[in-house]
Amino acid sequence: KQEVTQIPAALSVPEGENLVLNCSFTDSAIYNLQWFRQDPGKGLTSLLLIQSSQREQTSGRLNASLDKSSGRSTLYIAASQPGDSATYLCAVPNDYKLSFGAGTTVTVRA
Amino acid sequence: DAGVIQSPRHEVTEMGQEVTLRCKPISGHDYLFWYRQTMMRGLELLIYFNNNVPIDDSGMPEDRFSAKMPNASFSTLKIQPSEPRDSAVYFCASRNSGGGVDTQYFGPGTRLTVL
Numbered sequence: 001k002q003e004v005t006q007i008p009a010a011l012s013v014p015e016g017e018n019l020v021l022n023c024s025f026t027d028s029a030i031y032n033l034q035w036f037r038q039d040p041g042k043g044l045t046s047l048l049l050i051q052s053s054q055r056e057q058t059s060g061r062l063n064a065s066l067d068k069s070s071g072r073s074t075l076y077i078a079a080s081q082p083g084d085s086a087t088y089l090c091a092v093p094n095d096y097k098l099s100f101g102a103g104t105t106v107t108v109r110a
Numbered sequence: 111d112a113g114v115i116q117s118p119r120h121e122v123t124e125m126g127q128e129v130t131l132r133c134k135p136i137s138g139h140d141y142l143f144w145y146r147q148t149m150m151r152g153l154e155l156l157i158y159f160n161n162n163v164p165i166d167d168s169g170m171p172e173d174r175f176s177a178k179m180p181n182a183s184f185s186t187l188k189i190q191p192s193e194p195r196d197s198a199v200y201f202c203a204s205r206n207s208g209g210g211v212d213t214q215y216f217g218p219g220t221r222l223t224v225l
Contacts, residue, residue, distance in 0.1 A: 042219070043201055044216040045216070046213045046214070097166065098143075
């Protein structure tokens with residue numbers, strides 16, 4: 001059974017600092033990995049999807065890396081802003097299902 | 111497209127009552143998923159459908175839970191009778207197996223409180 005772990009569970013940083021969020025998974029036989037953002041009281045929004053053949057994916061200030069062999073992915077958010085405050089979840093597919101980590105709750109202080 | 115639509119957004123009910131949650135997936139999507147999110151257990155998949163057919167319901171916690179998808183544009187998740195431990199946010203998501211975009215699109219969720 002695929003287990004997805006995210007560390008840390010919560011993170012508080014001053015505005016402008018870079019963020020590093022970690023995700024690990026137990027079964028490396030994945031074909032992609034996704035990072036989602038969840039704002040309080042809202043649904044999930046897909047941020048980045050990395051295919052297993054890729055090592056990283058970038059979108060604006062966000063960069064996600066994937067190391068399948070070690071079962072790890074990292075989400076980097078450069079020059080954080082208060083608007084980046086949210087919970088970030090990673091997910092890996094299992095057939096057509098997604099297994100989610102518990103998320104990292106980020107607070108960016110102005 | 112309006113995205114995945116869920117109703118109601120909030121539901122407060124008393125223990126023992128029947129609860130029905132509704133979902134309209136994105137038009138053209140052939141997969142539909144029901145998730146439950148709690149502080150204790152995080153985000154859990156309950157059941158998913160492909161072309162309106164239930165494929166995997168192993169995440170459905172008990173017989174009190176049932177889900178249907180009578181057509182490609184509508185699905186329901188029913189809890190009968192409801193219990194306080196069913197209190198959670200229930201999300202519906204959909205995806206399109208074609209088109210090369212391999213991601214799920216989530217609705218805003220239904221926050222259920224069972225008193």
